[in-house]
Amino acid sequence: MNETLSDQGAIYLQIAHMIEDDILRGIYREEEQVPSTNELARALRINPATAAKGINLLVEQGILYKRRGIGMFVAPGAGQAVRASRQAAFYKRFVCPMVKEAAGLGLTVQQLNEMVARAAEEVKQ
Secondary structure, three states, X not given: OOOOOOOOOOHHHHHHHXXXXXXXXXXXXXXXXXOOHHHHHHHHOOOHHHHHHHXXXXXXXXXXXXXXXXXXXXXXXXXXXXXXXXXXXXXXXXXXXXXXXXXXXXXXXXXXXXXXXXXXXXXXX
8 A cells, every 4th residue: 555645525435446456456455454444544544443433434434454463354245345446436526427418419319329439439549
């Protein structure tokens, strides 16, 4: 975890997001141990309670689980759960407003699909 925190958003949420990112990138695989709250606190120069709050959020979501006396580990299926959660958030945050704006502009679904396809091609280049 070589990331830095920003001034935007709660620190504990940023920590949870960083761990999720690392799970999606395969840095932490299922059943692998993640850094402890103390390791996170030292690396990110934050209060251990804040690091614990980020980790506990992932435990509540079933992304991580605790092995008593050993530490926190990535739960089976965590990658798929994170991906599904992020896809749902993407749909709600970006797709729905885009479709609403497109409807307001009088674009058809076909026109909107063509625009998305064109944008996808531009991103590839």
